[in-house]
Amino acid sequence: MAVTRDQVRHLAWLSRIELTDAELDRYTGQIEEIIKYLDTLDTVPLLQEQEPITTRKKFSDLRDDTPAEFDSESLGTTYRKDGFVKGPRMT
Amino acid sequence: MEVWRLGAADVAAGIRSREFSAEEYIQQLLERIERVEPKVNAFVTVQGKEALEKARLVDRRVKDGEQVGPLAGVAVSIKDNICVKGIKTTCASKMLENYLPPYDATVVRRLNEAGAILIGKANLDEFAMGSTTEFSRDGPTRNPWDIGRVPGGSSGGSAASVAALECAVSLGSDTGGSVRCPASFCSVVGLKPTYGLVSRYGLVSYANSLEQIGPVGRTVSDVASVMNAIAGYDESDNTTAPGKPSYSMNGKSGGLRVGLVKEFVQGADPQVEKITQGAANMLADQGCRCEEVSLPSVEFALASYYTIATAEASSNLARYDNVRYGFDMSPEGYEWNSYFAKVRSNFGDEVKRRIIVGSYVLSSGYYGKYYLKAQQVRSLLRKELKSLFKTHDVLVGPTMPILPFKIGEKVDDPLKMYLVDVDTVVANLAGVPAISVPAGFADGLPVGLQVMADQFEEQKMLNAASLFESAAGVQRSPEL
Numbered sequence: 001m002a003v004t005r006d007q008v009r010h011l012a013w014l015s016r017i018e019l020t021d022a023e024l025d026r027y028t029g030q031i032e033e034i035i036k037y038l039d040t041l042d043t044v045p046l047l048q049e050q051e052p053i054t055t056r057k058k059f060s061d062l063r064d065d066t067p068a069e070f071d072s073e074s075l076g077t078t079y080r081k082d083g084f085v086k087g088p089r090m091t
Numbered sequence: 092m093e094v095w096r097l098g099a100a101d102v103a104a105g106i107r108s109r110e111f112s113a114e115e116y117i118q119q120l121l122e123r124i125e126r127v128e129p130k131v132n133a134f135v136t137v138q139g140k141e142a143l144e145k146a147r148l149v150d151r152r153v154k155d156g157e158q159v160g161p162l163a164g165v166a167v168s169i170k171d172n173i174c175v176k177g178i179k180t181t182c183a184s185k186m187l188e189n190y191l192p193p194y195d196a197t198v199v200r201r202l203n204e205a206g207a208i209l210i211g212k213a214n215l216d217e218f219a220m221g222s223t224t225e226f227s228r229d230g231p232t233r234n235p236w237d238i239g240r241v242p243g244g245s246s247g248g249s250a251a252s253v254a255a256l257e258c259a260v261s262l263g264s265d266t267g268g269s270v271r272c273p274a275s276f277c278s279v280v281g282l283k284p285t286y287g288l289v290s291r292y293g294l295v296s297y298a299n300s301l302e303q304i305g306p307v308g309r310t311v312s313d314v315a316s317v318m319n320a321i322a323g324y325d326e327s328d329n330t331t332a333p334g335k336p337s338y339s340m341n342g343k344s345g346g347l348r349v350g351l352v353k354e355f356v357q358g359a360d361p362q363v364e365k366i367t368q369g370a371a372n373m374l375a376d377q378g379c380r381c382e383e384v385s386l387p388s389v390e391f392a393l394a395s396y397y398t399i400a401t402a403e404a405s406s407n408l409a410r411y412d413n414v415r416y417g418f419d420m421s422p423e424g425y426e427w428n429s430y431f432a433k434v435r436s437n438f439g440d441e442v443k444r445r446i447i448v449g450s451y452v453l454s455s456g457y458y459g460k461y462y463l464k465a466q467q468v469r470s471l472l473r474k475e476l477k478s479l480f481k482t483h484d485v486l487v488g489p490t491m492p493i494l495p496f497k498i499g500e501k502v503d504d505p506l507k508m509y510l511v512d513v514d515t516v517v518a519n520l521a522g523v524p525a526i527s528v529p530a531g532f533a534d535g536l537p538v539g540l541q542v543m544a545d546q547f548e549e550q551k552m553l554n555a556a557s558l559f560e561s562a563a564g565v566q567r568s569p570e571l
Binding site: 062 | 189190191193326329330388390391393394395397398405409412414415416417419421422423425426427428429430431432433435436438440443444446447448450451452454460461463464465466467468469470471473474504505506509
């Protein structure tokens with residue numbers, strides 16, 4: 001599959017990664033080459049007969065979630081207010 | 092006495108019998124680290140003071156006649172994507188440059204219980220994405236055999252620290268060959284366990300359906316003793332298998348049925364091919380039944396691997412938003428999306444490329460074209476392997492298809508870099524164990540033999556690896 005500069009820009013935005021123009025220029029060709037290599041998956045014979053591997057564990061086998069003490073001071077950020085961690089505003 | 096040269100078994104025995112003290116041993120290693128680190132750059136962090144304190148504690152316990160663990164006093168380096176409480180775990184990334192884990196990974200806790208001493212955190216490709224340890228914010232690790240060349244990766248710091256005699260053993264992580272590749276390039280032993288044998292609790296996730304933590308050492312026996320400490324069920328990792336295995340080095344190895352994988356040998360550099368053929372002949376001379384076998388789906392393994400690994404990476408790395416931990420950048424004046432995109436631009440090139448490729452293959456409409464097919468290839472490979480393991484105890488081939496190359500040679504060509512993983516990704520896709528054992532040298536550069544076995548057949552694999560190791564007698568550490 002061909003990969004365009006706009007596609008890379010869009011995928012980077014979906015992944016919330018800001019790219020410079022120089023990075024966009026460099027990555028577009030490299031990613032296209034990688035995707036073309038992944039396209040060899042189209043040539044695997046008799047693939048439709050293969051079932052993907054799945055886990056045998058059931059949800060009910062999982063251990064219970066139990067609350068544990070947590071020291072919020074151990075978080076690395078220095079941006080805090082009134083005992084909370086500060087993040088960017090939502091809108 | 093130059094105790095810094097000793098392997099894990101001799102260190103533990105020497106400290107227990109009070110032939111030398113743990114403090115003396117750690118002190119010598121710290122001097123060695125100071126001497127060779129400017130050339131090798133295997134460590135992100137060296138824990139000198141803490142290691143000496145722990146050593147004195149071990150000495151005191153030995154003196155008081157207390158029980159000490161099987162790895163008492165043994166110096167270990169730990170790849171910097173495995174959490175150690177209160178010690179920076181950076182993943183060689185700007186994004187985690189200040190991250191202090193509030194807990195120990197299960198493997199770290201178990202090594203502590205066995206008496207091992209953490210001497211430092213080892214360099215890696217950022218978030219373990221790479222095959223050369225060049226993609227690190229702390230600069231590249233260099234191959235102790237030729238410091239102009241790469242040590243392999245992504246656990247390059249682990250393998251180089253062991254080869255350069257800066258510690259006895261190390262823990263790395265192996266997602267597509269990241270323990271075996273650097274072990275091969277640095278002429279040491281590296282083992283990737285069966286998926287589910289070793290807990291991943293406390294390992295920073297990159298592609299969690301593929302990766303396992305694995306040991307690096309200078310001998311098969313040292314690697315086995317680390318496995319005895321770390322392997323086994325962990326209630327904190329739901330993918331671990333029940334039970335606690337114990338491996339011995341006195342296993343029966345005569346008459347092993349060995350398959351030499353045609354596809355691995357054919358694609359290799361002629362010098363690597365020659366050494367691999369020689370290794371197979373050596374095993375035959377030791378009484379093994381060797382024959383050529385075929386794994387036809389190897390042709391599609393890399394495409395399957397890079398689809399699954401990047402897909403999992405794109406979702407695993409979505410958590411890094413720099414809000415609760417990360418590097419210093421004020422959120423003041425930013426809107427959420429722009430802050431998120433801005434801080435995440437601080438991932439390195441290779442991490443950004445893999446996240447974008449992962450987002451591409453998971454895009455709406457492409458799931459059936461890439462991800463589903465990659466998972467089907469995975470089943471196909473496992474079926475082919477299962478069938479071969481009905482008639483063969485182990486499969487062998489070169490660990491790496493080429494010799495260690497020059498630093499910078501492939502750094503701008505990601506696809507060319509991915510192609511060097513062709514022989515190692517198979518074990519990760521199928522979840523089977525594999526080990527790299529030094530097999531010889533070409534042009535003064537190390538070549539490793541890869542030995543693979545069926546799931547949970549580590550003992551058979553260690554038997555074959557140990558048999559080959561004693562027959563081949565390959566040099567481990569270069570003069571530096």
